[in-house]
Every structure is written in C-alpha cells, then in structure tokens.
Amino acid sequence: MEWKKLIDLLRGHTVYLQMHNYPDPDALAAAYGMQVFLRANGLEATICYAGKIDKNSTIRMVESFGIKAVDIEDIPDMSIEDYIVTIDGQKYNSNLTDFPGDEVACIDHHPTMIPCTYQYSDIRICGACCSIVASYFKESNTTIDANTATALLYGLKMDTDSFNRGVTDFDIEMFEYLHKRADYNKVVAMYNNNMGIEDLHAYGEAIRSIMIYENVGFAKITFDCQDAQVAMISDFILGLDVVEFSVVYAVSNGGYKFSVRNETATCHAGIITQKALQKLGGGGGGHFSMAGGMLPESRLKDLEENFDFEIRKSFMDTIEQEKISVEEQEHVVRISMTH
Numbered sequence: 213m214e215w216k217k218l219i220d221l222l223r224g225h226t227v228y229l230q231m232h233n234y235p236d237p238d239a240l241a242a243a244y245g246m247q248v249f250l251r252a253n254g255l256e257a258t259i260c261y262a263g264k265i266d267k268n269s270t271i272r273m274v275e276s277f278g279i280k281a282v283d284i285e286d287i288p289d290m291s292i293e294d295y296i297v298t299i300d301g302q303k304y305n306s307n308l309t310d311f312p313g314d315e316v317a318c319i320d321h322h323p324t325m326i327p328c329t330y331q332y333s334d335i336r337i338c339g340a341c342c343s344i345v346a347s348y349f350k351e352s353n354t355t356i357d358a359n360t361a362t363a364l365l366y367g368l369k370m371d372t373d374s375f376n377r378g379v380t381d382f383d384i385e386m387f388e389y390l391h392k393r394a395d396y397n398k399v400v401a402m403y404n405n406n407m408g409i410e411d412l413h414a415y416g417e418a419i420r421s422i423m424i425y426e427n428v429g430f431a432k433i434t435f436d437c438q439d440a441q442v443a444m445i446s447d448f449i450l451g452l453d454v455v456e457f458s459v460v461y462a463v464s465n466g467g468y469k470f471s472v473r474n475e476t477a478t479c480h481a482g483i484i485t486q487k488a489l490q491k492l493g494g495g496g497g498g499h500f501s502m503a504g505g506m507l508p509e510s511r512l513k514d515l516e517e518n519f520d521f522e523i524r525k526s527f528m529d530t531i532e533q534e535k536i537s538v539e540e541q542e543h544v545v546r547i548s549m550t551h
C-alpha cells in the first residue's frame with residue numbers, strides 16, 4: 213500500500229467513494245474511514261452507493277457514527293471526469309453498478325472475478341475491507357478519532373462474523389490497532405442488537421425449508437430479501453452441528469441469489485458455487501469459506517418443476533467432484549488463510 217500515491221492521484225478531482233450495492237457494515241465503515249483519512253490529507257470525497265441502506269445494522273450505523281452516504285439517484289450531476297474509488301467491491305462485479313465516473317482506484321478484500329486495471333489498486337485478501345482502511349491510518353501515522361476507529365472495528369467484527377470467518381494475521385493486527393482507539397463497548401452493544409423483526413421472517417422460512425444431505429444444509433427463502441439477510445441465514449444454517457457447508461437461496465429479481473458458507477477443509481466454497489451454478493446456467497464465486505451467486509430468471513423456466521432438486525443435486529455433485537484430497541488440503545487451507 214502506497215497511500216501517498218492514492219492521495220496524489222485523487223488531488224484536484226471530484227472524488228466519490230463507491231461502496232458495493234446495498235452496502236453492508238464493512239463497506240459503510242470502510243468508506244467512512246477512507247473519507248476521514250482523505251480529509252485528514254486535505255481531500256474531500258462523497259460516499260455513494262446504488263441500492264438501499266435499509267437493514268437494521270446499516271441504518272443504525274449511519275445514525276450512530278454520523279455517516280453521510282448518498283444514493284446515486286441523488287447525484288444526477290456525476291460526470292465521466294469524476295474519480296471513483298471502489299470500496300469493498302470491484303469494477304465489473306455484478307454487485308457494483310457502473311456509475312458515470314471513472315473507476316481510477318479500488319480498495320477491496322475480495323478475490324478478483326473479472327480483472328480490471330486501476331491507476332491505484334489495493335486488493336488484499338483478508339477478513340474485512342475495514343482492516344485495509346485501518347492500515348492507511350496506521351502506516352501513514354494519521355491520527356484516527358474514536359468514532360472512526362469504532363466504526364472500522366464494528367465493520368471488521370461484522371464482516372468476520374466476530375473473528376470466526378476469513379480472519380488473517382493482518383486483521384488481528386488491525387484489530388489491536390483499532391481496539392486501542394475505539395469504544396469497544398459500543399461495538400459490542402451494536403453487534404449484539406442488530407437483528408430486526410423482519411429478519412425473523414427470513415429465519416422462519418429457512419427453518420421450515422431446511423434440508424440436510426450428509427453435512428450439507430440447504431434452505432430457501434421465497435420472498436425478496438436483502439443480500440445481508442441471505443448471508444445471515446447461511447451463517448445460521450452453518451451453526452447447526454451437523455452442517456459444515458450451507459447453501460441458502462432467496463428470490464431476487466425474478467431469479468435466485470445464493471449465499472454459501474463452508475467450514476470443511478475439503479471444499480472450496482467459491483469454486484463449488486461457481487461450478488454448481490454454471491451447470492444450471494447461473495454464475496457465482498468467492499472465497500474458500502464464503503461465496504455468493506445468482507440464477508437469473510431466464511434459467512428458472514427450464515428448471516421449474518424440479519427446481520430445488522436440481523439445485524441440491526448440482527451442489528452435491530460438484531462437492532463430490534471438487535473434493536480436495538488430503539495431500540492438497542494443507543496447502544489449500546494455508547493458501548486460503550494467507551491470500
């Protein structure tokens with residue numbers, strides 16, 4: 213990370229920090245942290261997004277940390293000359309709408325699906341985008357105020373499912389840095405109270421529909437719910453003692469969106485999701501322990517009658533085909549921890 217290069221690149225331009233669509237706590241906190249960091253270096257930037265901030269946890273963040281995030285529909289004058297830094301997402305990803313501005317920089321912690329050349333790129337595979345943003349303060353010796361440190365720590369805790377998922381040494385290092393400067397009681401209080409009544413409907417549907425094959429759990433939600441809710445349900449299913457791999461899918465734009473979680477050493481969630489959905493005419497991908505995907509409406513007609521069966525079959529077959537051998541395991545697990 214060469215933070216001075218980012219500052220030099222952005223200086224003199226109208227700058228937008230674009231989070232992925234329907235931003236989650238990690239995206240919101242990382243964008244906010246980056247805005248504060250840029251301001252400390254004499255630059256103003258506007259946080260923006262497509263979709264909505266309508267989940268309990270994110271609405272509360274905006275209010276409680278004083279984050280000003282602007283809906284793209286309220287930025288009619290963004291021009292092609294304006295600079296965009298993508299935060300917690302990458303250009304060409306389906307969850308990052310292409311805005312008029314020029315995506316000159318990217319700060320993200322996800323594996324790259326479709327490569328893109330940026331003038332400044334900081335993509336590091338770690339537990340949360342907030343960790344990367346925290347490192348800008350640390351490495352540049354920029355003073356971080358308690359509110360910003362608390363927001364980043366909350367984003368880090370949320371995206372790593374309280375340090376259970378995808379955590380690297382780097383995240384722990386940033387946790388230590390933020391913990392010294394944040395109000396951790398506030399983080400814990402927010403973390404323990406982020407479920408809304410509407411989330412219970414999604415839980416209810418998932419519990420009714422759950423099917424378990426071997427160590428794989430499937431659940432379906434038949435109403436349009438937010439990405440964050442599908443992910444939350446997938447974590448929940450994974451919490452069952454007999455489940456080590458969970459596949460949750462929910463209605464979205466006439467099709468289905470998927471959230472997949474893995475805690476086995478023999479499966480790679482990203483590869484399995486990509487291949488299983490490709491067979492059905494959809495797409496997806498992601499990390500070793502978490503992945504997401506999509507089956508478009510156009511593909512449902514062919515599958516209609518046996519839809520749920522076809523999904524389960526495709527995932528079960530792919531899990532069998534893609535099983536990582538014992539010899540490979542150590543290597544893959546090590547790679548997945550460090551990259």
Ligand SMILES: [Mn+2]
Binds near residue numbers: 341
């Ligand atoms: Mn994230």
